[in-house]
Amino acid sequence: MIGVFDSGVGGLSVLIEIRKALPDADLVYVADRGRAPYGPRSLTEIQRFSAEIADWLIDRGCTTLVVACNTASAAALEELRSAHPGMQIVGMEPAVKPAAVATSSGVIAVFATAATFQGRLFESVVSRFGEGRTVVTTACPEWVELVETGHVEGPMVESAVVKRVVPAIEVGADTLVLGCTHFSFLADVIGRVGGPGTRVIDPAPAVAAQTARVASITEGQGHLVFAASGDRDRLADLARALAGLTADEVFPFP
Numbered sequence: 368m369i370g371v372f373d374s375g376v377g378g379l380s381v382l383i384e385i386r387k388a389l390p391d392a393d394l395v396y397v398a399d400r401g402r403a404p405y406g407p408r409s410l411t412e413i414q415r416f417s418a419e420i421a422d423w424l425i426d427r428g429c430t431t432l433v434v435a436c437n438t439a440s441a442a443a444l445e446e447l448r449s450a451h452p453g454m455q456i457v458g459m460e461p462a463v464k465p466a467a468v469a470t471s472s473g474v475i476a477v478f479a480t481a482a483t484f485q486g487r488l489f490e491s492v493v494s495r496f497g498e499g500r501t502v503v504t505t506a507c508p509e510w511v512e513l514v515e516t517g518h519v520e521g522p523m524v525e526s527a528v529v530k531r532v533v534p535a536i537e538v539g540a541d542t543l544v545l546g547c548t549h550f551s552f553l554a555d556v557i558g559r560v561g562g563p564g565t566r567v568i569d570p571a572p573a574v575a576a577q578t579a580r581v582a583s584i585t586e587g588q589g590h591l592v593f594a595a596s597g598d599r600d601r602l603a604d605l606a607r608a609l610a611g612l613t614a615d616e617v618f619p620f621p
């Protein structure tokens with residue numbers, strides 16, 4: 368069984384890709400909506416939440432964990448791996464590596480949360496792969512809020528995207544990295560606002576491919592379970608609306 372978690376509905380963008388890559392795998396998705404957003408919180412606090420969710424998923428029999436949240440990966444991936452050495456733990460890192468290859472202008476824009484930019488993981492990704500490139504960082508807390516409330520298109524979304532993307536384009540960015548799983552649901556609008564000369568990089572398919580490589584799951588019933596802190600019925604509604612996913616069961620978390 369594969370356990371996948373995020374602060375909210377963002378990780379569903381990764382869950383869709385995992386379902387495509389592993390149609391028969393049994394999946395459990397935890398959305399910590401009651402404590403979302405994680406982006407403005409301290410790394411220590413996010414580490415604690417991530418450890419609680421990981422323990423809960425492991426208690427329920429998960430043998431692979433996917434941290435489908437850049438913020439939780441930035442805060443807690445290393446600690447989770449050292450706390451659970453026997454587990455396969457897949458995390459997210461902002462896709463600076465493919466962006467550095469794809470850019471023609473040499474300017475990459477990364478859109479993520481404030482906490483993701485503070486973590487050591489981001490610093491290390493930029494120093495390993497960003498050499499000779501300019502990396503522009505933009506925190507977009509209002510994008511998280513929009514997706515979390517089911518808004519992924521329309522004038523309100525358009526103007527929130529314009530506000531963050533246009534300044535990056537004006538300084539020469541031609542490659543836009545989605546460094547928060549919520550933002551995958553805004554990819555079409557981001558691409559449209561960026562214009563024809565820009566490319567949007569969403570790491571979700573690569574993370575799903577990595578999950579399929581490490582999970583070593585050959586069979587399952589294709590069962591899907593959701594769990595949420597906060598309003599879990601709302602999670603099920605949003606999962607249907609945003610991701611076309613319907614859970615077989617919905618539990619409270621914790």
Ligand code: DGL
Nearest residue numbers: 377404405406437438548
């Ligand atoms: N979806 C999350 C990420 O990938 C975090 C959003 C939030 O809770 O602030 O970073």
